[in-house]
Amino acid sequence: MSGAEDLQLFEQLVDNANSLFLSDEDFVVINGVTKPTLKKIYADFMASTGTFITVDEGLEATNGTGTNNRFFTVPETGNTYETRYRNDAGIAVKVGQISSAEAIDTVLKLISPADGAPIYVLLDELGFAWGSINSDGFDLPGMAAATRSQEGTSMLDAEDFMIFNDGPDGTTFGSMSWRPVPGDGMLVIDDLGFLWNDLTKSSTPVIADVLSTIPLIAGPICGVQGVPTSIYVRNILPKRSDTNLVRGTFASRSGPEIITSSDEMRFFTQDIGAQAYLYLRSEHATSSRTRLTLNCLSAPNPGVGAGNILTLGDSIQNRQGGQMQKQYLEGWGYTPTFLGTINGSASSSDDDNAAGELGEAREGWETGDFTYSVTDRVSIVAPGGEADYLSLPKLSKWPINPFLRVATEFDSVDVVRNGMVFDPAFYQTRFGLPTPTIVNITLGTNNVRDQSEADIAVNYHSDITLIVSQCRAAWPSAKIVLSCPGTPRDVIRDSLWSTKYTPLIRSMLQVRNDFNDSNVIVFPIWAHVTQEAGYTISTPMTDPLTGAVTGSLGDAIHPRESTRMQMHQAYAKLLACALANLI
Structure with a gap:
């Protein structure tokens, strides 16, 4: 090969290497072949390593026995970058470690060539040198670079x-x-x-993109006297943005209380009065604003009120939902009784704990698992098998739907899904349960996981219409509440918010309008909970001076710590207003 051809080949190799090692994309095409970049390979590797901030968190998230999910990694400081552990019956056994960049640099300085010494010499076909790459840069015909x-x-x-x-x-x-x-x-x-x-x-x-200011919210806004309530402006917009902002104003219609923010509007409901205007204005369209009238309720504190609460939910409610809601309600003077056939968790770290309140909150379930429009996850309790079902451990109970029965010739086709009927009256009778005062339906998160953008609104509407109509037939005086927990700020979750959460919430509002019943309520829990805190961080990088960790969201579904408390306090405010007969 000639020197020119060698140079061309070298430049092509450099271009290919830059594409593979420096590209921000996950894949690049080289010579017609799609190849993963270093960024993609590293991300996949880190996602599989199971990295945790502390040894205790790693032990909590892994198994102490068996062959699956035994290993985890913890970042270190100094000469050690990270340490690999195996969970042996709750004890962290060190199985390896990776040296830090500082330690590797120290070793390389001992063995690297002197500054300016050639590392590679490029030869032509006769063996003559026409270029070189050294520790300071490179020297090629007509071009050179050096530090x-x-x-x-x-x-x-x-x-x-x-x-x-x-x-x-x-x-x-x-x-x-x-x-x-x-x-x-x-x-x-x-x-x-x-x-x-x-x-x-x-x-x-x-030309700025003017965001829609049609709000994803419904009244009543429920509060408890002396306890602040928040509405997060970004969480009631069809599209969430940090740069293209919408300004929200919550203004009492009977007093001087006015709160304005593009993020959190925080107030006491007793200061607002019976009604408020919610104003929304895009900062790129100052001549136009949207206004919505919202009813506001403020439950007495201390208050008096008792009732039976039946919760239909998923993992978000299972994880301390009933426990926290009861604690808040009892602290305000109310006496709730939670109904159901499966206990929620009372532990912040053990989802399978069964010391929490009764309900029907089941990990991974969407609306179709309750109605049986989805058939790949649940089974039924056969007639006469009620006692055996109730005696099962929690992990065996959750895939079994206690509301379902086999359809008969007397059932309307409107209530039958794949040969089964969601029948709350049958459920109450077969398990000897009291009549619910409140049916709290908190589903939708797993619809976002499973349903396509094209189907999610239609399928949610069909399932929830069936659940509400059957509950209304079984318990005519019960207050039926519809809600769906929100989701944190994240590139993936923001996209899902616009493409799936928004149509689901609008479908929920449509169900409420279809029934036109004051006892069928939409509770905008997504508006009352922050989108910024309370979620795990995966593959964190730790700053050695401050201890601050930086990384992407790990579990972006389940709120933790103060955000979990904020969510269930908001649910408790709704329940307090219902138990006080304000709804």
Whole structure:
């Protein structure tokens, strides 16, 4: 091969390497073949390593016996980057460790070549050297690059004249240079110092995308006297953004209380009165605003009220939902009784704990698991098998639907799903349960997981219409509450918020309007809970000085700690208003 061909091959190899190692994409195409980038390989590797901030968190998330899910990794400081452990019956056994970059650099300095020494010499077909790569840079025909002591990068031609320079004071390329200026933009100057182009001002106006201000919220807004209530503006918009903001204002219709924010509007419901206006205005459309009238309720504190609560939910309710709601209600003076056939968890770390309140909150369930429009996850309790079902451990109970019975010739086709009927009256009778005062339906998160964008609104509407109509037939005086927990800020979750959560919530509002019944209520729990805190961080990087960790969201479904408390306190406010007969 000639020197020119070698150079061309070398440049192609460099381009390919840059694509694989430096690209921000997950995949690149090289010579017609799709290959994963270093970013993708590293992300997949880190996702499989099971990295946790502390040893205790790793032990909690892994198994102490068996062959699956035994290993985890904990980041370290100093000469050790991370340590690999195996969970042996709750004891962390160290099985390996990876040295830090500092430790590796120390070793490399002992074995690396002297500065400027050639690492690779490029030869032509006759064995003559036509270029080299050394520890300071590279030297090729017509071009060379080398490190330098001052900040920046320079490229020189064969006669050592500078053809490109990028430093802290600006950039030069041939006869053109540009430098930063105060504010946004830059000035481009020719070799005599004359202004060539002023980029500090845009030559064309920027047209901002005006966000929809039609709110995803419904009244009543429920509170408890002396306890603050929050509405998060981003959580009631069809599209969430940190730069294209919508300003919200919550204004009492009977008093001077007014709260304005583009994030959290925090208030006491007793200061608002019976009604408030919610105003929404895009900051890019100041001449237009949206206004919605919302009823507001404020339960007495201390209060008096008792009732039976039946919760239909998923893992979010299973994980301390009933326990926390009861604690808040009893603290405000109310006496709730939670009904159901399966106990929720009373533990912040053990989802399978069965010391919590009774209900029908089942890990992984969506609306179709209750109605049997989805058939791949649940079975039924055969007639006469009630006692055996109730005696089962929690892990054996959760895939069994206690509401279902086999359809008969007397059932309307409107209530039959795949040969089964969701029958709350049958459920109450066969298990000898009291009549619910409140039916709290908190489903939808797993519909987002399983349903397509095209189907989610229609399927939710069909399932919830059946559940509400059957509950209304069985318990005519019960208050039936519809809600769906929100989701945190994240690139993936923000997209799902617009494409799936928004149509599901609008479908929920449509169900409420279809029934036109004051006892069928939409409770906007998603509006009352922060989207910024309370979720795990995966593959965190720890700052050695502050201990701060940085990473992407791990479990973006289940709120934890204060966010979990905030959610169930909001549910408890709703239940307090119902038990006080304000709803």
